[in-house]
Amino acid sequence: MNIRFNNQDALFAVENQQIENLKPQAEAALQTALNKTGRGNDFLGWVTLPNDVSEAEIANIEQCAARMAALSEVVVVVGIGGSYLGARAVIEALQNAFAPYVKGKFPHILYAGNNISEDYLHDLLGVLDNDDYSVVVISKSGTTTEPALAFRILKQHCEQKYGVEGAKQRIAAITDKARGALKTLADKEGYPTFVIPDDVGGRYSVLTPVGLLPIAMAGFNIRQLLQGAKDMQKFVAENVKYDQNPVLQYATIRNILYQKGLKVELLTSFEPQLFYFIEWFKQLFGESEGKEHKGIFPAGAIFSTDLHSLGQYIQEGTRQIFETVLAVENAHHRVAIPDDAENLDNLNYLQHRTIHEINQIARKGTCLAHVDGQVPNLCITVPEINEYHLGELIYFFEMSCAVSGYMLDVNPFDQPGVEAYKKNMFRLLGKPGA
C-alpha cells in the first residue's frame, strides 16, 4: 500500500479507550459491507468493481475514447453529482493546471448539465461553435433534469454543426442497461452506449464507464487507475487487522470526533489540482452520511490559498471542525527559488530551495498551528498524484465512507433527501403529474 494514514495529530482529542471501544464496531461495519448484509446492500457492486471490470469492457472504453478523441478538440461531459464528479476529480488532478491554454494530444474536457445556468450554456455553445467536439452524456436514471436539459441543447447544436449522421459519431451515452429516457433516446439514435451496473450508485461509480470513458478521453491511463483501486481493495479487506487497516482507523477516529461534537470534517490539500477530488469527497460523504438528522458535514479547502480566507476561522472560530489533510509527497516538476543579488524582497534565505519543499513546510506549519488551536488533524499521504494513487485513494474513501456510514447507523447508499428540491421545482415548473 502506498498511501499512509496518520492520526497522531488527532490523538490529543481522543482517549485510547474510546478507540478500543469503537474498534469492534468498525470491524463489524467493514464485515457488513463486504458480506453485503447491511442496509442498502443492493448497492454494493462497487466493492468488487476494480476486479469486475472485464478486459473486454476496458478495451471497448479505450477504443471508443480514442475514436471520439481523434475527432475532437473538446469533449463535453454532461452529467451531475455522481455522474460527473468522479471523472472531473481524476481529470483535473492529472491534467496540466492550465489545460485550456495548452495544446496537447488529447481533447480538453468541459462539463455541462451540472448546473442550470443559461449564461454558462450560452458561453459553452460559443466555444463549441468554434472547436470540434464530442459529447458524453451520463445519467444513471436517465431522467435527471439538469443533464437532460443540457443534452437537448447540445444534441441540437451538434446535429446542426455536423448533420444528424455526423452527430451520431460524436455522441456516446452512459446510462442504465434498460430503463430511463436516456436509454430510449440513445437506442433510437444508435449512439454507442455504456452501462452503469444496477448495483453501483452514482457517487460510487467513478470506476465504471461513468468515470473511465471521460478519463480515457482526456488521455489518462484507466488501467493504472483500476490497478490502484484493486490493490487498495486487498489492503482494506476484512482479514487486515485494525493496526494495518487505514479504513478501520479513519472510520473509527472520525466517528469518535463526531461524537465529541466535531461535526465538520475539512478535507484539505496543498495541491490545487485536487480541488475536484475534494468536491468528489464532499458528495461521497455528504450524500452517504447526511441523513436521519445525523452525519459529519464534509467541507473542503485548498491551502495555502484558503489559509488567507478560512484560516482565521479554522484557527480560532467555533470548535466544530476536524481536519483531514491530503498530503502529496513529491511534485512532478522542479521550480527553485532563483538567486537575486539585490534581495529587495528579502527572500534570499530561501534561494535554491524548491517551491514544493516550501509547500511541504507550509503544510507542517499549518498542522502545528491547527493542533495548537485544538483542531484534530488526520493526514493521508500519497507519494505523488498519478492514476495509480488516485485509484488507491478512490477505493480508500469509498470503503471508509461505507464503514463510517454503517457505524453511524444510516444507509450509506441512498439519498432520499435529494428528491425534496426536485418535487418543488417540478411543481413550480408545472411538470405534468408533479
Ligand code: PA5
Ligand atoms: O450519487 C448519486 O446517486 C447522485 O449524485 C446522482 O449521481 C445524481 O443525482 C445524478 O443522477 P443520474 O445519474 O441519475 O442523472
